[in-house]
Amino acid sequence: xxxxxxxxxxxxxxxxxxxxxxxxxxxxxxxxxxxxxxxxxxxxxxxxxxxxxxxxxxxxxxxxxxxxxxxxxxxxxxxxxxxxxxxxxxxxxxxxxxxxxxxxxxxxxxxxxxxxxxxxxxxxxxxxxxxxxxxxxxxxxxxxxxxxxxxxxxxxxxxxxxxxxxxxxxxxxxxxxxxxxxxxxxxxxxxxxxxxxxxxxxxxxxxxxxxxxxxxxxxxxxxxxxxxxxxxxxxxxxxxxxxxxxxxxxxxxxxxxxxxxxxxxxxxxxxxxxxxxxxxxxxxxxxxxxxxxxxxxxxxxxxxxxxxxxxxxxxxxxxxxxxxxxxxxxxxxxxxxxx
Numbered sequence: 001x002x003x004x005x006x007x008x009x010x011x012x013x014x015x016x017x018x019x020x021x022x023x024x025x026x027x028x029x030x031x032x033x034x035x036x037x038x039x040x041x042x043x044x045x046x047x048x049x050x051x052x053x054x055x056x057x058x059x060x061x062x063x064x065x066x067x068x069x070x071x072x073x074x075x076x077x078x079x080x081x082x083x084x085x086x087x088x089x090x091x092x093x094x095x096x097x098x099x100x101x102x103x104x105x106x107x108x109x110x111x112x113x114x115x116x117x118x119x120x121x122x123x124x125x126x127x128x129x130x131x132x133x134x135x136x137x138x139x140x141x142x143x144x145x146x147x148x149x150x151x152x153x154x155x156x157x158x159x160x161x162x163x164x165x166x167x168x169x170x171x172x173x174x175x176x177x178x179x180x181x182x183x184x185x186x187x188x189x190x191x192x193x194x195x196x197x198x199x200x201x202x203x204x205x206x207x208x209x210x211x212x213x214x215x216x217x218x219x220x221x222x223x224x225x226x227x228x229x230x231x232x233x234x235x236x237x238x239x240x241x242x243x244x245x246x247x248x249x250x251x252x253x254x255x256x257x258x259x260x261x262x263x264x265x266x267x268x269x270x271x272x273x274x275x276x277x278x279x280x281x282x283x284x285x286x287x288x289x290x291x292x293x294x295x296x297x298x299x300x301x302x303x304x305x306x307x308x309x310x311x312x313x314x315x316x317x318x319x320x321x322x323x324x325x326x327x328x329x330x331x332x333x334x335x336x337x338x339x
């Protein structure tokens with residue numbers, strides 16, 4: 001017996017494409033009752049804004065063949081059977097190995113990824129044609145136990161001021177969970193390690209201003225009830241959920257761009273696969289002009305050098321990275337040998 005399938009029309013820059021969706025009635029989010037077809041329809045509804053935010057970038061796909069309650073895996077290489085209009089771009093991983101990654105250029109490519117059971121899209125901070133040099137400055141505000149989204153909003157507002165002092169225009173979006181992502185457009189003039197140092201400099205400056213509210217401590221045992229400023233998301237091959245990307249949580253949330261004026265009092269649970277298309281149609285895309293005025297990192301790199309001269313050195317890298325120059329020992333403080 002033939003499997004259940006449907007065909008939907010997806011408008012895009014090259015006209016309308018007919019895209020097949022198999023098992024359209026499969027429920028991906030049981031609690032929210034959202035099906036695979038509804039997810040494909042969501043991607044079409046937000047398609048222009050989605051591609052503007054995530055297009056022309058290497059992207060990893062977080063895939064859930066049985067829905068968000070089942071097993072998941074990541075696809076970094078382009079899956080087999082991709083339509084001929086979907087391209088890939090070579091990237092270099094921290095190990096030094098190079099491999100192609102999928103690039104999304106139009107909404108139909110995102111719908112094809114949904115057909116491949118993708119829930120969350122993880123774009124790189126760099127463009128496909130210059131994947132070594134990020135054109136986005138990113139900081140992940142990660143609430144720790146005892147803190148919440150409201151705490152993250154207060155931190156985000158102060159971080160915006162710090163970034164403005166350094167010459168960067170900050171944009172904000174929900175993470176799709178309890179946190180916030182603060183981004184800024186930058187000129188693609190520096191490779192990932194340099195951008196990471198600029199991110200650390202901004203985080204350390206914010207930590208000096210809000211020592212009881214934020215932390216750059218990599219080790220969880222040292223963070224306390226503060227918002228963790230995840231500087232390691234600035235590393236090569238480290239990605240966050242893209243703008244307008246769904247997340248695999250029970251209520252089908254979406255990582256949603258916000259205006260700064262609406263951040264105070266915002267409820268991230270309100271931004272879902274079912275509600276964001278209406279919001280976008282009514283209010284427009286807060287990130288529509290994200291890339292209009294890219295900034296430079298000169299001021300932040302001066303702050304980095306200042307902190308180095310004051311004895312603040314490199315911070316830990318993720319455990320799967322090769323040992324990096326100047327990096328402190330990769331052992332949590334409670335297990336470190338005492339001098």
